[in-house]
Amino acid sequence: MRRRFVAGNWKLNLGPAQAAALAEALRTGLADRGDVDVAVFPTALSIAAVLPILQGSGIEVGVQDIHSADAGAFTGANSPAIAREAGCTRTLIGHSERRQIFGETDASVNKKVRAALAAGLLPIVCIGETLAERDAGQAEAVVHRQVAAALEGLTADQIPGLTLAYEPVWAIGTGRTATPEQAQDVHASIRGWLRAHYPSFVADETRIQYGGSVNAKNASQLLSCPDIDGALVGGASLKLDDFRAIVVA
């Protein structure tokens, strides 16, 4: 039985004061969330404002991106070891905005996954096809390639600690959600790929979130699919009521 996991990606929104206010609201508003893991990913400069508020609440705080090195001459980068020392427990890796805008590649995603695990940060690894790739019938091949690259060099035992987030690029921030059938098909295919390449506990235990315009209205249908183990939420994670509704779903 995989425990559900809902994560909020605040992207480049909410400075320290606004982030602290949302964290306060989440602390009380999600106190009765039941058997669901919850994490939020503030922008890096707001993490210090959010961490003390969510400490002890069971809501985890993560960093939206890391560099593959812990220290050195890498101006502007986030160190995995320093993020862990600061109190973050998780990191996003390979979000499509990082891939498309900042030139993230399958190879750099793999380096970051290894660096995160070495530092004690649990990664959420984002994968997903573009609309052109879907229209060309390549959705499954693309996500299989991305998963294989991200996991390269990991032992089977390391894999269930990380989370995969299937986020079709055409559904992120567009209001156009994958149908539950479309999402379930790809999730089942990713789980099948894991089953074919690792001992069966890896496919059984690794959580696969769906992301892409998840909101209070569509969450329960998506989250009732057998291979969808939670959600990675962008826009709707900025509003307590919407995010709460997704967690409840």
Ligand code: PEP
């Ligand atoms: C995301 O940023 O991971 C995301 C899924 O965004 P949105 O929910 O806004 O589509």
